[in-house]
Amino acid sequence: MGLLFNTFIAAFSSIGAFLFGGIIASVLTMTRFEAHFGANPSIQGAIVSTFSGGCFFGAAIAGWLNDRYGRKRTIQFGSFIILWGCAMQTGAHNTATLIIGRIIAGFAIGILSMTVPLYNTEIAPPKIRGFLVGLTQECIGVGFLVANWVGYGCQFINSDASWRLPLALQLLPAGLLLVGIQFLPYSPRWLLEVGRDEEARKVVYILHDTRGSAELEEAAEKEYNEMHDTIKAELLLRSRKISDLWATHAMIKRTLISCAVQIFTQFTGINIISYFGPLMWQSLGMTGGKALLMQGIYGVVGPIATLIFIFFIVDRVGRRKPLIFGAATFVATFSIVAAILATNPVADASSRPADPGAQIAGIAMIFLTNIVFSASFGPVSWVLASEVFPTSTRSIGTSVATCCNWAFNTMLSQVSPIGINNIGYKFYLVFVCFNFVNLIVIVLFFPETKGKSLEEMAELFGDSILDVERTENRREDKTSDNDAKYDS
Template identity: 30%
Template sequence: MDGQKAEANGVSGQTQKSLADFDPPKKAPRNKYAIGCAILASLSSILLGYDIGVMSGAQIYIQDDLHLSDTHLEILVGILNLYCIIGSLAAGRTSDSLGRRKTIVFSAAIFFTGALLMGFATNYSFLMFGRFVAGVGVGYAAMIAPVYTAEISPASSRGFLVSFFEVFINGGILLGYVSNYVFSKLPTNLGWRFMLGIGAVPSIFLALSVLAMPESPRWLVMQGRLSDAKKVLNRTSDSKEEAEVRLADIKAAAHIPLDCQDDVVAVPKKVSHGNDVWKELLIHPTSSVRHILIAAIGIHFFQQSSGIDSVVLYSSKIFEKAGIKSNDQKLLASIAVGFVKTVFILVATFLLDRIGRRPLLLTSVGGMIASLVTLGFALTVIEHSDTKLMWAIGLCICTVLGFVATFSIGMGPMPSVYCSEIFPLKLRAQGTSLGVMTNRVISGTVSMSFLSLYKAITIGGAFFLYAGITSVGWIFFYFLLPETKGKTLEEMEVLFGNLCWKFDQKKKNENLGNVEGEGNGQVQLGARG
């Protein structure tokens, strides 16, 4: 009896063990140290977000105080994006030479100076000079934060962590909107100066945050500091095994022998300081690098040409055209835009590594197209109506909120996430800076032309135009952007190189289906035989 019981227990134990073999592996908890580093690095994006948000409301008071025309105003509002180009291009070389951490401090110092200059500006020229200095600082920050975060993150949560950059942009926009409302109670000549000058405060916290951040392990390897890189990787990886794999991949990318166990090694200057990068990136790119560059520039181009900066920077003008006349009501409606934008970017951070880049991006862009078409329709109806149409006003507000929500859930974080992970190690800093440069050029063009554009083709026509451009973007993303979810940074180059990958994949699937069908037919014939 005891023997039968023991035998039964043994069978039961084997059964449980067999069932356990089929249990899905438990997902490793997110690396808290890597999350902390990503949060601190992404604080730099508050600088960009705050400027976007604060100019949305401050422009009302700047125009009144300095007696600016609409043309002067739209140049003032949008010119910072063009100044960003200088910072983003310089940041690539600076970060390769001095390191990612020092570049973050440098960006904070420049923006701090620019914010103070804008706050103390006495006339239009002085204010434009402050915009120039702040724009260079924002360009540095916009380039370095996603690069640093991508290089510090384990592959399992890279999308989640890099998306913090966009989260803090939206947080900065919301802070800017709130700042507008708070300081709007001051006299006109003081209110806008406080709105702009208070932007110096986040840059102080950003500079101090660097004290708690390690240097990027990839930059350390590029400098030959293998021991330091290994320490950082051990703290930012999900496991010791992953840390070893990441170190081996980075050493291979930096042309360091895999069996090298020295603490410090000599790395050729062209690798450690990014020499010859522009030649490999633009003059003689491989097919893979060419595909990566097209994808990076394309995703940045279509993000900004969708008109997002027109909606965020000129939300008060849009609400005025919709029929809201009170400054307080326009500022409160703008705060609602910032709140919705921030909430949905938080949702996106948890979906990037679960759903993947492509599904989230395509769904987001589809929602943006629908919102833009509806917004254009509602504004056109209001413009051609002699009476106040409450339903059309409500539809405008809802579609503006719907547009920023669908933008934030995919298109918002995707350029910083996607571009920071697809470039090879040697080309990453400069490649990312090219993407940021494209982003800022288009952003500046859109923001500096919106007032003139809607006067030329009506405000409804402007949003119909944005909808058409965004539709072309959806097609571009569908055919040219492969999925990168879960891949290590060193595996990315294998995904690219074939611009017709979507068609080739379809053919492979069809061929595989035919082979499986033939195999099944042979099995059936064999069974009948």
């Protein structure tokens, strides 16, 4: 039951949090939606990017919320805010109300996008941490899949319900998460941070499902003791200063890698397909319902690829190799898509039909990009960004890395519809360059973290003897200060 319970916790917290991002792609090209809010690329970009902008600020505050109130309560807070934002979007009668609702919902998703991987990282055994944290990406993929097919079905409704209904359905997972997370355990590491040691021990035993097994009890006690000793030592030095993220050479390396993997995930270009997929299909000569149908089919392959990857691969081959494979593949796929669009332009539905061979090749490359992303950057980015930090900086470090993700997401969301409409195939060459840079940096600088406990990362990242000595000195100084206060 231990593995099943761990899996249920990770899946439930993730699926509640991530059934939101893809719904806007399904409604942007609906006739009723365009009639209500316009079809201007700048407006479309604003509707998408303001959500990402809200995510940035949510991720920025999430570190403080997690330290102050814990992972569980922060997830509940984010779920409540989502209900507010999604209700505004559903009832919007003008662009301003829609955008404000998107910002509020984005703020909440920013909180959850940082907190859920952090929570899953802290409850996961090291040997299956990649699988459990990778469930975040699996549920993102399922969310996009549901959104795409809901959008495809709702396009046939001949009223404003065609776009209001998909937006309203976002309320269901938010409400489920708000109520359901109450029945899941607290992070044992956070419980140790706030002095609730016995509760933490009980959670560790529950996660190991030690009933009737002396061997499992021994393993649980060993993990708890290691966790306890490391966290209590780090708490003597704990601070919430952002400058701690570059206080030592090892911390600089952690911070750069965590931020880089989140930025590189945006540089892959995958969210351009997710948010503006119908526009891409139109550029290949597919319009109207065909574009939405293709987007729906496209959404099926990602979750399947992710599930296979996190179940069979990520905890065996690690994090680094899939990232290298993904970046190299994206250089090739975006190069081919750009070449197809350059040699077979389709300006609009009234122009000459697209060449069938070129259209099939373009579709194949976009599908391949989705499959490879779902088996590389998609799950690995959430795993790596949250597992590299020590307890003393894990919340703020994961928060900063997630902010980087949403900052670049916002930028690309704003410029992408303009780029697709104005410069066509040349826009995809940008992602060829981005992914080439990704490839070089990953090969030269990214370490392998698979199988390491969160407390073993210090050795991997090369915490120096000098850093350890400074830690001991500061610990002794703080102990002396406490003794002096007691004596007085």
